[in-house]
Amino acid sequence: MSTHFQTRFKTLLQREWMQHHMGWLIAMLILPVIALVALPFGGVQLGEARDLPATELAGVVIGLTMLAVWGITLLMTGFSLPGLARRDHQDRSIEFWLSLPASHSESLVATLFMHTLFVLGLALCVGMLSGLVMALAITLKLGGFGIWLQVSWFQLVGPALAVLARLALGTVLFTLWMAPIFMVFMVAAAWLKRWGVPAVITAVVATGITLKEVYGNAIVWKLLGEQVTGAGSAFFDSMHLIGENPSVQIELKGVGDVLGWAARDATEALAQTASPHFIGGLVVAGICFALLVLHRRNSH
Amino acid sequence: MNNAATIASPAPSSTPLTSTPTMSHLIEARDFSLRYGRKTAVDNISFSIPKGRVVGLLGHNGAGKTSLMKAMVGLIGGTGELKVLGLDPRNQRGELLESLSYIPDVAVLPRWARVHELITLMSGLQPRFSAERARTLLKRTSVGTQDKVKSLSKGMVTQLHLALIAAIDTKLMILDEPTLGLDVMSRKSFYEMLIDEWCDGERSVIISTHQVEEIETLLSDVMMLDEGKLVLNISLEAMDSRFVALSHDASAADAVASAHPLLRYRQQGRPAALFDGEPPEHLQALGQRFRPSLVDLFMALTRKPELRARQD
Secondary structure, eight states: OOHHHHHHHHHHHHHHHHHHHHHHHHHHHHHHHHHHHHGGGSOOOOGGGGGSOHHHHHHHHHHHHHHHHHHHHHHHHHHHHHHHTTGGGTTSHHHHHHTSSOOHHHHHHHHHHIIIIIHHHHHHHHHHHHHHHHHHHHHHHHHOHHHHHHSOHHHHHHHHHHHHHHHHHHHHHHHHHHHHHHHHHHHHHHHHGGGHHHHHHHHHHHHHHHHHHHHOOOHHHHHHHHHHHHHHHHHSOTTOTTTSOTTSOOOOOSHHHHHHHHHHHHHHHHHTTSSHHHHHHHHHHHHHHHHHHHHHHTOO | OHHHHHHHSOOGGGOOSOOSTTOOEEEEEEEEEEEETTEEEEEEEEEEEETTOEEEEEEOTTSSHHHHHHHHTTSSOOEEEEEETTBOTTTSHHHHHTSEEEESOGGGSOTTOBHHHHHHHHHHHOTTBOHHHHHHHHTTSSOOTTOBGGGSOHHHHHHHHHHHHHTBOOSEEEEESTTTTOOHHHHHHHHHHHHHHTOOSSOEEEEEOSOHHHHGGGOSEEEEEETTEEEEEEEHHHHHHHEEEEEEOGGGHHHHHHTOOSEEEEETTEEEEEEESOOOHHHHTTEEEEOOOHHHHHHHHHOOHHHHHHHO
16 A cells, blocks of 8 residues: 555545544533533432442443443434535535545545544543543542542453443444445435435335335345344344343453453454345445445536 | 638647647647537547646637536546546546646635645645645735635635645646636736746646636637637737737728628727738728737637627
8 A cells, every 4th residue: 555545545534533523522522511510410310320339330330421422423423424425515625625636435435434433433432531530420429539439440441441442343343234324325315415315214114114014025124123233233232141131130240251241242243244134234335335436426 | 600610620820839749748639529418518629738838728608618627637538539647537537636736616625624724635635735835825825824714705715725736746737717706906816826936837727717808918828619619729929920900990891891800899999800811901901900819819719600690
């Protein structure tokens, strides 16, 4: 890979950061900031977790904050991705970008990478850091300054990093599982503009209902369900220990338990990619990418 | 149209610029055409542009100027042969764009960006871009590096865009109506920067514009498009010696008309006529010769047929 290609690609990534970083950070921090501001005035609803020992309580708060920030970021990503296909057309800056020597594929890959993998990965990191602040604030609210001395912050580092690594891998796999759905919406928005997303939704729902009600074939819902289930499972709890048996107590007593769980769950998530749904989804995503390149090539 | 067809045929006096066989051309087109569906935007044109020239690409709206420029930078493809800097624009677009500077339209800079961010991005995307040179050129303007594009006036955006593009060390610059919508001061400032900071006798510029009279003094060559056809491709030196304008009294109007000039118009209140080549001797005695302006030539060669019929 030539040095100039690397420089060019890095610059394309930098462009996305320059243009969108404020929106990303606001979306990621708004919930923790609101929660922190409201904390002195309200109560803390943690259910059974409230009775956990201080260290485990802090761990739960960090984990929940990470998932909340990630979830909000995912929502933001889901809404913004279709619009990215026509982002530079509205102010005609597409003509400026097309006058510079970056290929259509490079530009699209940079955009997709930053608005999916990077931003979701960033959300995990921001979620963890803000979760740490939330944990400090909540433990303070529940138990005063004294509880801080009871929390073994050092003991949390290992499990936190293990969970972070598992979720980081999960983010990559989640994005790949969801790629065909994201990309179909992007292509539709690129070619059909504001009618793209409604057209896709209408077509999918109409086809699904028709096939199921008239022909007794629920293939549309099955395929969608497999893709979404696969994505969710890839992100977290691939072994379905929590999801399927919520009453099962997973006793992760120490760092070793959490590290072990994270490794086994990651392995299972990777194994689940050997699936026709996953591979078929990537093929669909690839075709959609080619259509996006074609659309960009014709933008003049 | 017949006059235009005659002019478009290769003639020794209109053969530009190919002074020696060994001089390489920055752009070469042979029988190049461009179509959008059934509509022909560029119709079977041939031309070549060597280095060190400032070429004005003139034509009415819809004549094919923008389409031709887009083809030169690889945004659209056509039939026939087109080589820019020795490269196929459509298939070697990335490589080509590293070697030329292009302003598609001044209103296309990303509005969210600050000036220093654009400099950073250009530095990373364009290998021949010099950030230091861009900052030096910006010092000639009222644009600051912390300014956001959306806060700049149209004239300032133009100056910014030109400063960025002029900071690219290339042999060829293509400008598509860069001064559209600007006031006269901004246009003057733009041309000054272009000539002072970029044109050095080795580089070529192709600039399309409607402000024909304003740009005439800057050009070394002119190409005129009319409905996709190249109706004139000539250096300004050759133009001076080839086209003759004759101002005459009203009483000579019929005699002048019978010689079928390219254009009959008024110059400083007197009837005038424009000829391709020397006017008949008997007419020269009836009036005074003067150098036709580029505007007059442009009108003569690109008038709509219905206007031409009304005047004939």
